[in-house]
Amino acid sequence: MGKFLNILKNLELRPQEAFPELSEELKKIAISDGIQAAYNRLLQAEVILNVRKPKLAIYDHAFHFIGGAQKYGLSMISTLQDQFDITIISNKGVSHPHFSRWYDLDLSHCEIKVIELPYFEDKNINHLDPASISKDEKNPFHPVSKESGNYDFFINNSMNEMVYPLSNISVMVCHFPERRPKTYFYADQYSLIVYNSRYTAEWIKKKWDLTPHELIYPPVDMEPELENTQKKKVILSVARFEVEGTKRQEEMIHTFLKLNLEYPKIMENWTFKLVGGSDVKNPYLQRLENLVAQNSDKNIQLKVNIPIHELKSLYQESTLFWHLCGLTHRDPSEIEHFGMTTVEAMQNKVVPIVYDGGGLREIVDHGIDGFRVRSKAELFNHTLKLCQDDEHVRKLSENAQKKSQEFLRSKFEERIHRVFTKLLQTYKRFE
Amino acid sequence: MTKLKKELYDKKEEIRDINELANKEIDRKLHSPIEDFSERELESLLDEHHSLLAKSVNPLPEKMVIPSHRKIIGKPIVWIKRRLLNVVSAYVTPIMVKQTAFNQKCVELYQALILHQKKLRKKINHMEERVSECEAHLDIISKKLKELDTKLEQNE
Numbered sequence: 001m002g003k004f005l006n007i008l009k010n011l012e013l014r015p016q017e018a019f020p021e022l023s024e025e026l027k028k029i030a031i032s033d034g035i036q037a038a039y040n041r042l043l044q045a046e047v048i049l050n051v052r053k054p055k056l057a058i059y060d061h062a063f064h065f066i067g068g069a070q071k072y073g074l075s076m077i078s079t080l081q082d083q084f085d086i087t088i089i090s091n092k093g094v095s096h097p098h099f100s101r102w103y104d105l106d107l108s109h110c111e112i113k114v115i116e117l118p119y120f121e122d123k124n125i126n127h128l129d130p131a132s133i134s135k136d137e138k139n140p141f142h143p144v145s146k147e148s149g150n151y152d153f154f155i156n157n158s159m160n161e162m163v164y165p166l167s168n169i170s171v172m173v174c175h176f177p178e179r180r181p182k183t184y185f186y187a188d189q190y191s192l193i194v195y196n197s198r199y200t201a202e203w204i205k206k207k208w209d210l211t212p213h214e215l216i217y218p219p220v221d222m223e224p225e226l227e228n229t230q231k232k233k234v235i236l237s238v239a240r241f242e243v244e245g246t247k248r249q250e251e252m253i254h255t256f257l258k259l260n261l262e263y264p265k266i267m268e269n270w271t272f273k274l275v276g277g278s279d280v281k282n283p284y285l286q287r288l289e290n291l292v293a294q295n296s297d298k299n300i301q302l303k304v305n306i307p308i309h310e311l312k313s314l315y316q317e318s319t320l321f322w323h324l325c326g327l328t329h330r331d332p333s334e335i336e337h338f339g340m341t342t343v344e345a346m347q348n349k350v351v352p353i354v355y356d357g358g359g360l361r362e363i364v365d366h367g368i369d370g371f372r373v374r375s376k377a378e379l380f381n382h383t384l385k386l387c388q389d390d391e392h393v394r395k396l397s398e399n400a401q402k403k404s405q406e407f408l409r410s411k412f413e414e415r416i417h418r419v420f421t422k423l424l425q426t427y428k429r430f431e
Numbered sequence: 432m433t434k435l436k437k438e439l440y441d442k443k444e445e446i447r448d449i450n451e452l453a454n455k456e457i458d459r460k461l462h463s464p465i466e467d468f469s470e471r472e473l474e475s476l477l478d479e480h481h482s483l484l485a486k487s488v489n490p491l492p493e494k495m496v497i498p499s500h501r502k503i504i505g506k507p508i509v510w511i512k513r514r515l516l517n518v519v520s521a522y523v524t525p526i527m528v529k530q531t532a533f534n535q536k537c538v539e540l541y542q543a544l545i546l547h548q549k550k551l552r553k554k555i556n557h558m559e560e561r562v563s564e565c566e567a568h569l570d571i572i573s574k575k576l577k578e579l580d581t582k583l584e585q586n587e
Contacts, residue, residue: 023435030439034454035446039439042432051432142449149443149452164449164457180463180472189457206467262571328559331471377567384574 008045036149040168043152048428056084056153057113057167059144061128061160064092066102068340069175072196072218073157076173078105079413080420086110089147091117091128115143130160135183152427153420161187169423176200176337177207192423197338197359214419217362219412220404222315222344229316233270235383236318236350238311238341239325241278241285241304246334248324248355249274250284253291253300255376259383260298266387271299273318275311278304319393320386321345321370322379326355336360346370346404349397353382363407369399477545484541488534491527 007025010018022045030038047054058077060070077086088094088110099107119140120128133140141162148154149166156163157173162184165172172190177200185208187193193212195201204212235256239247256272278285285304292300303310323342326335335358336342342352342363354360356372364370371382386393405411443452450456468476497512499505 019432022432026435026439030442034452035439035443036452037454039436039443042436042439046432046436145449146452150440164453166449166452181461182463183461184458185461186457207463258567258571328556330474331469334471375563375566377563377570380567381570 004041004045008048011045011049036166039149040166044168044427047152053085054083054152054424054427055087055150056080056155057087057089057148057151058155058157059089059148059163060157061091061130061141061144062158063088063090064094064098064126068218069157069159069173071103072175073155073173074099074103074105074107075219075409075412076155076157076416077110078107079416081107081109083420083424084153087151088112089144090114091120091144092126113147115147117141117143130158130162131179133162133184139184141184153423156190161185165190169427171423174200174204174212176333177204178333180207181209192419194419197362199335199359199362200337203332214415216412216415216419217407218338218340219409220340220343220347220407221409222312222347223408224316224348225312226316231319231349232317233387234314234318235270235272235320235322236314236345237272237274237276237322238315238344239276239323241276241282241288243279243282243284245284246325246329247276248327249276249288250291251327251376252322252324252379253288253295255379255383256300257295257298258376259380259387263384263387266384270387271301272322273301273303273314275303275306275314315345315348315350318345318348318350319397320383321350321352321354322383323352323354323360324373324376324379326357326360327375329357332358339363343404343407346400349401351386351393351396351400353379353386363403365399365403369396369403474549477548481538481541481545484534484538488538489531490534491524491531 004025007018007021011022026038026042029041043055046052056077058073060073063070074088077084077088080086086107086109088107090112091114093114094112096108096110096112099105117128117140119133119137130141139162141160142164145164145166148163148170151167153169153171154165154167155171155173156165159175159178161172161179161181164186169192170190171192171194172187173194173196174187175196177187181187187208188210192214193204193210194214194216195204195212196216196218198215201212201215204210237249237252239249241247241249252274253272259270260267274288285302288302292302303314306314321342323336323339325339329335336355338359339354342354342360345352346363346369352364352370354364354370354372356366356374360372364372366372371378373379373382386396446452465473465476495516497509497516499509501508
């Protein structure tokens with residue numbers, strides 16, 4: 001390493017004489033450690049000698065879908081555009097207007113590269129699921145692994161441990177360790193593992209037996225445009241209408257109905273609004289619609305796939321926020337890994353009453369800025385108390401807004417800058 | 432430097448094997464202890480193993496074909512092999528038939544156990560729901576009792 005650094009120093013002072021030395025050294029590296037290692041060394045030399053900006057690629061096999069994890073990765077690179085030459089690697093066609101429309105991010109300085117994977121293309125599969133690859137099949141993600149070797153930095157933002165990193169510096173962003181280490185598992189080959197909550201870190205340790213490195217909470221930017229908007233007697237739930245019902249909207253509707261049945265006077269002016277995205281065909285949503293229709297006199301509203309401005313105004317007018325994702329779970333992945341919508345509610349002074357588990361424990365401090373519950377009965381009790389105590393609601397909502405500041409986009413960007421500046425410094429020092 | 436970089440890049444691009452690029456064997460045998468599995472993971476493991484077992488119930492090949500590869504001595508060799516196979520089959524087949532029947536029973540038993548466990552799970556879910564409902568009712572009743580108590584005290 002020292003010898004190579006000397007060659008680089010000589011290259012700056014007397015390039016004509018030092019260049020053959022560099023060439024000779026790279027040949028030696030190619031023989032001992034392989035062509036990729038020699039190429040990597042040359043890439044690093046270019047950055048140290050300021051020949052060019054460091055090149056960074058970010059990969060996600062689901063960039064062609066709108067999603068929270070994808071927003072996380074793209075927000076990450078939007079803050080790094082000045083420091084790096086960035087390439088976005090996708091397996092399906094996407095464009096800058098897509099990202100701008102979906103996430104309100106200007107990534108015009110980033111190049112987009114589509115690497116189609118024959119395994120999925122031949123089967124005409126749009127949803128690329130790494131879990132569907134059995135041990136008898138060849139790893140279909142190797143074209144991405146190969147591509148990773150063309151950059152100084154490679155970020156794997158997908159929940160896909162089947163991509164082997166060949167770049168000098170590699171970062172895996174783990175949103176949750178979905179699978180156990182089986183076939184084609186390379187998460188332990190990355191230089192750095194970034195995780196989105198302590199809950200995710202706990203499961204990385206349990207499932208992968210790895211200690212992740214950097215905690216960076218997702219950016220949440222649902223701050224109200226107008227301060228002190230008049231609150232209404234609205235209980236809000238914002239969660240996707242999953243076909244499996246893992247967000248527990250049905251249970252919440254039953255709790256609201258029970259509150260109405262047992263305490264009609266207290267609940268008479270309260271409305272329960274359930275907001276979420278859904279595909280066209282969704283039997284679970286159909287069931288909820290039937291349930292709401294059967295109780296049409298009980299102020300329950302379902303709002304599916306609403307535009308962002310409507311969601312913002314709902315956050316601003318609501319008083320309480322319910323989130324029961326995780327209740328009666330059968331797998332740790334069924335609990336909220338972080339809980340972005342809860343933070344969004346808190347940014348708008350909506351008091352959260354959420355399931356006591358997963359990432360939600362890191363967001364809501366029980367009794368201080370909201371409540372954490374383990375059953376429908378607890379949800380019932382805390383809601384009933386708050387529906388009768390405006391002063392308590394006011395206090396909790398103030399605290400909730402204060403706590404939500406920890407998850408602002410500015411904090412996220414600060415953390416990203418800190419981590420990548422440190423990595424880049426190390427890279428340039430040739431460590 | 433650009434020329435040198437291009438040379439290395441071209442050489443690198445020619446290599447198709449990731450192991451060669453990584454300069455090591457990247458795939459390892461990995462094992463996760465079943466004791467740590469979640470309920471959902473265990474369920475999919477049971478289903479996966481069931482379909483694997485069901486596929487390999489019968490160890491006997493469908494039909495044994497003995498091909499000939501040699502021009503002149505091929506036919507006698509095939510003839511000898513067939514005779515040998517007939518002799519061996521006479522002893523082995525009854526054992527294999529018994530083994531297949533046993534395998535079949537094992538797979539059926541395994542499937543029955545999975546179904547039984549699924550039904551039990553359903554019952555437990557239902558009971559958990561009922562218990563949770565009862566708890567909620569109890570809470571409401573005790574709250575209402577307290578309210579009544581307070582009212583009674585005030586009246587007295």
